[in-house]
Amino acid sequence: DVKVTQSSRYLVKRTGEKVFLECVQDMDHENMFWYRQDPGLGLRLIYFSYDVKMKEKGDIPEGYSVSREKKERFSLILESASTNQTSMYLCASFRTGLWAGELFFGEGSRLTVL
Amino acid sequence: KNEVEQSPQNLTAQEGEFITINCSYSVGISALHWLQQHPGGGIVSLFMLSSGKKKHGRLIATINIQEKHSSLHITASHPRDSAVYICAVREDSNYQLIWGAGTKLIIKP
Numbered sequence: 001d002v003k004v005t006q007s008s009r010y011l012v013k014r015t016g017e018k019v020f021l022e023c024v025q026d027m028d029h030e031n032m033f034w035y036r037q038d039p040g041l042g043l044r045l046i047y048f049s050y051d052v053k054m055k056e057k058g059d060i061p062e063g064y065s066v067s068r069e070k071k072e073r074f075s076l077i078l079e080s081a082s083t084n085q086t087s088m089y090l091c092a093s094f095r096t097g098l099w100a101g102e103l104f105f106g107e108g109s110r111l112t113v114l
Numbered sequence: 115k116n117e118v119e120q121s122p123q124n125l126t127a128q129e130g131e132f133i134t135i136n137c138s139y140s141v142g143i144s145a146l147h148w149l150q151q152h153p154g155g156g157i158v159s160l161f162m163l164s165s166g167k168k169k170h171g172r173l174i175a176t177i178n179i180q181e182k183h184s185s186l187h188i189t190a191s192h193p194r195d196s197a198v199y200i201c202a203v204r205e206d207s208n209y210q211l212i213w214g215a216g217t218k219l220i221i222k223p
Contacts, residue, residue, distance in 0.1 A: 042213060042215055045210070090156075092157075102162045103147050103149065103159050103202070103211070105157040107156045108156050
């Protein structure tokens with residue numbers, strides 16, 4: 001089974017702390033995404049990556065950065081967490097090209113910033 | 115205007131009813147995804163379509179590329195089908211996904 005694994009299901013951090021959210025997929029997918037999901041706002045794209053060391057800003061990149069040093073791992077970094085970054089964070093991946101397929105999501109990481 | 119429109123936004127039905135959720139889009143696509151999210155749960159892929167029709171159990175998804183429209187049908191609906199159903203399209207010009215706003219479905223016993 002394809003698996004997208006997010007490192008933490010629930011995190012509580014304080015304002016100003018640095019936060020790392022890790023996402024690992026085991027199916028050699030080129031494309032990986034970080035979204036946040038908030039009530040009434042749906043899914044909003046933060047960053048995506050279509051290859052190792054490649055990254056592209058999504059719709060709401062401010063306050064976030066990402067790292068993709070290995071194909072299977074896509075990390076989301078909050079350099080200085082703020083209360084308005086309290087949200088559910090979802091990682092997703094899929095394959096493009098000849099074997100393009102389904103979209104797979106991790107279970108989500110619910111972050112609370114106090 | 116949103117590039118991906120879902121209807122209805124909310125749907126309440128009785129157990130056993132036939133359910134239809136619609137998705138219309140305005141861009142060229144390489145694929146369309148239907149996904150499901152139960153309350154408090156993760157997002158699960160139901161179907162990926164680029165043409166025609168797919169069936170999995172009581173779920174059927176169709177797509178009409180010429181009309182830029184897709185439907186998700188649920189036959190013999192059950193309370194456990196209560197969830198948000200989301201349509202997303204993969205543009206044929208880039209890697210990004212464009213998301214519909216979701217349809218909240220409630221099936222009453």
